[in-house]
Amino acid sequence: MSMEQVNVNIGLLGCGTVGTSLLELLYEQREAILQRTGLEIDVTKVSVRDLSKSRNVPIEQSLFTDDPKQVVESAEVDVVIEVMGGIDPSRELISKALELGKSVVTANKELLAAHGEELYALAEQSGVDLLFEAAVAGAIPIIRPLRESLVGEPITRIMGIVNGTTNFILTKMSDEGMPYAEALEEAQKLGYAESDPTADVEGHDAAAKAAIIASLAFGGRVSSSDVYVEGITEITPEDLQFAHRLGHCIKLLAIAEKQDSNGEESLCVRVHPSMVPLSHPLANVQESFNAIFVEGDSVGDLMFYGRGAGGQPTASAVLGDLIDASCNIKRSSSASIGEFRSIRISPVADLETRYFLEVEVDDRPGVLAQVAAVLGEHNVSIQSMEQEGLESEARLIFITHKALESDFQAAIDALDELQIVRSIGTVLRVIGID
Amino acid sequence: MSMEQVNVNIGLLGCGTVGTSLLELLYEQREAILQRTGLEIDVTKVSVRDLSKSRNVPIEQSLFTDDPKQVVESAEVDVVIEVMGGIDPSRELISKALELGKSVVTANKELLAAHGEELYALAEQSGVDLLFEAAVAGAIPIIRPLRESLVGEPITRIMGIVNGTTNFILTKMSDEGMPYAEALEEAQKLGYAESDPTADVEGHDAAAKAAIIASLAFGGRVSSSDVYVEGITEITPEDLQFAHRLGHCIKLLAIAEKQDSNGEESLCVRVHPSMVPLSHPLANVQESFNAIFVEGDSVGDLMFYGRGAGGQPTASAVLGDLIDASCNIKRSSSASIGEFRSIRISPVADLETRYFLEVEVDDRPGVLAQVAAVLGEHNVSIQSMEQEGLESEARLIFITHKALESDFQAAIDALDELQIVRSIGTVLRVIGID
Numbered sequence: 014m015s016m017e018q019v020n021v022n023i024g025l026l027g028c029g030t031v032g033t034s035l036l037e038l039l040y041e042q043r044e045a046i047l048q049r050t051g052l053e054i055d056v057t058k059v060s061v062r063d064l065s066k067s068r069n070v071p072i073e074q075s076l077f078t079d080d081p082k083q084v085v086e087s088a089e090v091d092v093v094i095e096v097m098g099g100i101d102p103s104r105e106l107i108s109k110a111l112e113l114g115k116s117v118v119t120a121n122k123e124l125l126a127a128h129g130e131e132l133y134a135l136a137e138q139s140g141v142d143l144l145f146e147a148a149v150a151g152a153i154p155i156i157r158p159l160r161e162s163l164v165g166e167p168i169t170r171i172m173g174i175v176n177g178t179t180n181f182i183l184t185k186m187s188d189e190g191m192p193y194a195e196a197l198e199e200a201q202k203l204g205y206a207e208s209d210p211t212a213d214v215e216g217h218d219a220a221a222k223a224a225i226i227a228s229l230a231f232g233g234r235v236s237s238s239d240v241y242v243e244g245i246t247e248i249t250p251e252d253l254q255f256a257h258r259l260g261h262c263i264k265l266l267a268i269a270e271k272q273d274s275n276g277e278e279s280l281c282v283r284v285h286p287s288m289v290p291l292s293h294p295l296a297n298v299q300e301s302f303n304a305i306f307v308e309g310d311s312v313g314d315l316m317f318y319g320r321g322a323g324g325q326p327t328a329s330a331v332l333g334d335l336i337d338a339s340c341n342i343k344r345s346s347s348a349s350i351g352e353f354r355s356i357r358i359s360p361v362a363d364l365e366t367r368y369f370l371e372v373e374v375d376d377r378p379g380v381l382a383q384v385a386a387v388l389g390e391h392n393v394s395i396q397s398m399e400q401e402g403l404e405s406e407a408r409l410i411f412i413t414h415k416a417l418e419s420d421f422q423a424a425i426d427a428l429d430e431l432q433i434v435r436s437i438g439t440v441l442r443v444i445g446i447d
Numbered sequence: 448m449s450m451e452q453v454n455v456n457i458g459l460l461g462c463g464t465v466g467t468s469l470l471e472l473l474y475e476q477r478e479a480i481l482q483r484t485g486l487e488i489d490v491t492k493v494s495v496r497d498l499s500k501s502r503n504v505p506i507e508q509s510l511f512t513d514d515p516k517q518v519v520e521s522a523e524v525d526v527v528i529e530v531m532g533g534i535d536p537s538r539e540l541i542s543k544a545l546e547l548g549k550s551v552v553t554a555n556k557e558l559l560a561a562h563g564e565e566l567y568a569l570a571e572q573s574g575v576d577l578l579f580e581a582a583v584a585g586a587i588p589i590i591r592p593l594r595e596s597l598v599g600e601p602i603t604r605i606m607g608i609v610n611g612t613t614n615f616i617l618t619k620m621s622d623e624g625m626p627y628a629e630a631l632e633e634a635q636k637l638g639y640a641e642s643d644p645t646a647d648v649e650g651h652d653a654a655a656k657a658a659i660i661a662s663l664a665f666g667g668r669v670s671s672s673d674v675y676v677e678g679i680t681e682i683t684p685e686d687l688q689f690a691h692r693l694g695h696c697i698k699l700l701a702i703a704e705k706q707d708s709n710g711e712e713s714l715c716v717r718v719h720p721s722m723v724p725l726s727h728p729l730a731n732v733q734e735s736f737n738a739i740f741v742e743g744d745s746v747g748d749l750m751f752y753g754r755g756a757g758g759q760p761t762a763s764a765v766l767g768d769l770i771d772a773s774c775n776i777k778r779s780s781s782a783s784i785g786e787f788r789s790i791r792i793s794p795v796a797d798l799e800t801r802y803f804l805e806v807e808v809d810d811r812p813g814v815l816a817q818v819a820a821v822l823g824e825h826n827v828s829i830q831s832m833e834q835e836g837l838e839s840e841a842r843l844i845f846i847t848h849k850a851l852e853s854d855f856q857a858a859i860d861a862l863d864e865l866q867i868v869r870s871i872g873t874v875l876r877v878i879g880i881d
């Protein structure tokens with residue numbers, strides 16, 4: 014059996030950490046790729062911001078340009094790889110490439126979460142590929158399984174640890190009792206967090222990924238602005254200790270869940286710190302690792318685990334897409350992402366979940382009864398309770414049964430009005446194994 | 448954007464648990480699949496052994512036949528799905544279907560491990576798909592990531608818990624201290640083990656899957672007969688306790704590992720019980736769940752976790768392949784599995800790994816020195832040792848540094864000759880996190 018050889022030329026937009034790793038990987042794996050797939054992949058153009066910067070990459074200096082349009086418009090380029098990030102000018106460059114009939118591989122979650130649908134449609138019209146495995150959970154193959162293996166599966170919920178920075182911080186806070194600020198500082202020192210960590214710690218990065226995952230898992234239009242977001246900045250080492258004592262850990266989860274409100278199907282997409290039972294596979298995802306947990310009626314539980322970021326892991330994901338796009342060129346085909354229908358996004362107020370609730374109260378008889386009564390009046394029933402005495406006050410820790418978010422929030426407001434309640438402490442949603 | 452609709456007719460070989468689940472899933476998901484992919488999938492023929500058996504499946508009775516050739520040869524069938532299992536007559540039927548230009552989806556690990564290469568070549572020649580996601584680790588998408596996402600990745604090792612029966616038995620033995628025979632009985636009661644459990648407990652089922660995974664991960668020809676196999680029948684609850692005390696658990700792992708012996712690349716493919724550190728993600732794979740752990744130079748560590756068997760999860764994997772094959776028909780394409788080169792399979796004697804070794808000895812001074820001397824003479828160096836006194840004897844527990852399997856086996860033989868050694872107890876290979 015002899016394999017037909019095909020030459021594919023690529024143009025690279027951006028040559029930072031991921032771009033550099035990709036060029037190295039392509040160089041090292043050239044022979045192996047040729048042997049396994051019949052593809053001869055050549056780099057023909059690379060756009061960079063600063064042409065004068067010296068770069069230690071295994072390609073000729075003459076291939077660099079500081080004009081990204083040259084990459085996109087070059088007749089010599091079959092596949093465009095975008096690893097610059099950001100919305101502008103990536104959006105325009107990718108659109109142009111697709112219009113010119115070039116397949117595109119991108120790692121740009123921000124762009125896809127904001128303008129994915131427009132770009133998917135453009136790729137479909139031009140009959141080319143738009144692949145983006147690296148945009149969510151770095152090296153973990155999750156996009157392809159969602160697009161292909163699971164496209165016929167009735168998925169009910171998908172939950173992911175999709176931000177390595179926050180998972181690293183929470184791991185440090187949990188394992189070493191570090192306060193948030195100290196853990197963040199360590200993450201910054203190690204290069205896991207940026208000097209302005211807002212996008213990570215406030216959950217916006219995870220929200221962009223949640224939107225992409227939700228679109229693919231449920232075949233519906235979801236953009237970042239549909240995602241309810243809470244970050245991890247309020248979490249304390251004490252919360253983590255409490256969680257642990259109750260057999261849980263705390264993880265920042267991106268969740269997309271099918272809901273059925275009065276017979277109408279809707280989707281609740283959210284990012285928030287969640288209590289996860291220690292026996293759940295997501296609980297064992299430590300440090301900066303990522304994982305996506307998929308629940309389907311037929312497939313059961315699936316989990317995909319791996320490196321969510323970093324030059325080499327991300328380059329590996331980009332290379333997988335590049336080979337896929339190149340194979341499609343070889344066989345004059347392209348992968349369809351299918352059609353996204355519009356889907357009702359339900360507000361977080363409609364969510365039904367269990368809650369962890371910490372209330373500080375006066376330490377005197379009858380207090381628990383009063384608190385329990387308020388919860389009961391708002392249809393929040395208690396699954397378990399622990400009380401601990403502080404100096405002149407007491408701390409009540411509740412885990413509730415499933416309750417409606419709007420009921421629960423109303424209960425919190427009512428509790429806050431009670432004379433005997435000194436303060437409402439930490440409130441967390443609890444992920445069950447059901 | 449309106450999607451072109453395409454009708455695809457399928458023929459099903461076999462209608463047991465997986466076939467029945469697949470027919471139900473196709474029926475329930477018909478609309479969703481049409482909407483997402485534009486595919487109208489119809490079942491046109493189903494072959495069964497016993498036509499008189501009543502079946503509760505959502506298709507017409509008239510579609511059943513007891514002649515599988517009719518399914519394969521029917522001009523109405525575009526894609527053949529084989530869920531009968533066994534080598535004969537599946538091999539002949541699948542070959543015929545491929546020759547006739549029909550794509551094939553199969554869950555038959557035994558057949559692929561024995562005759563995969565011949566069938567892959569046939570599919571390639573005919574320009575059709577031969578897809579088999581369900582053949583390894585049931586519902587877990589591992590074949591597609593290996594064929595596509597990771598085809599350019601320099602994979603160094605792949606380790607899997609790919610047999611749910613033995614993982615269930617080991618979990619019971621570990622968590623509840625059950626002896627092997629009792630755990631096996633419980634697995635049989637729950638339907639996790641067959642009445643003749645040999646293929647599972649002796650590791651042959653895992654070996655077939657190891658061969659398939661190794662072929663795809665390393666692009667080399669590997670068949671079941673290349674796989675070194677040890678089962679779990681000799682493992683005792685005591686071994687599991689020891690392992691736990693040393694911070695490990697015991698899992699039956701299928702391992703394919705790249706080795707470099709004197710500059711020549713080779714592959715060591717094996718199935719045996721292994722000691723796995725409790726902090727390793729594979730250690731948390733409990734009950735009948737499966738998982739595949741992939742280590743690559745660029746991608747880092749990846750793990751894929753999910754249900755390894757069962758009608759519904761397996762049907763979900765078959766459906767993913769079926770949609771893939773159908774999409775390829777729609778775009779007149781097919782997935783190439785690439786070319787497998789011949790690769791040197793290194794014997795297990797060339798393996799370098801760490802070992803757990805239990806030796807029962809006379810309880811008198813100087814014994815440890817004698818045992819340590821024998822190990823040292825055979826280039827086996829000790830990483831840690833524990834001694835415990837029994838009645839008139841003592842038990843020595845060693846974990847070694849990496850040693851050559853042939854050296855280690857020679858050391859065992861020499862130890863067995865020592866007067867002071869009463870018996871060699873459990874010997875296990877230890878997986879490191881390195």
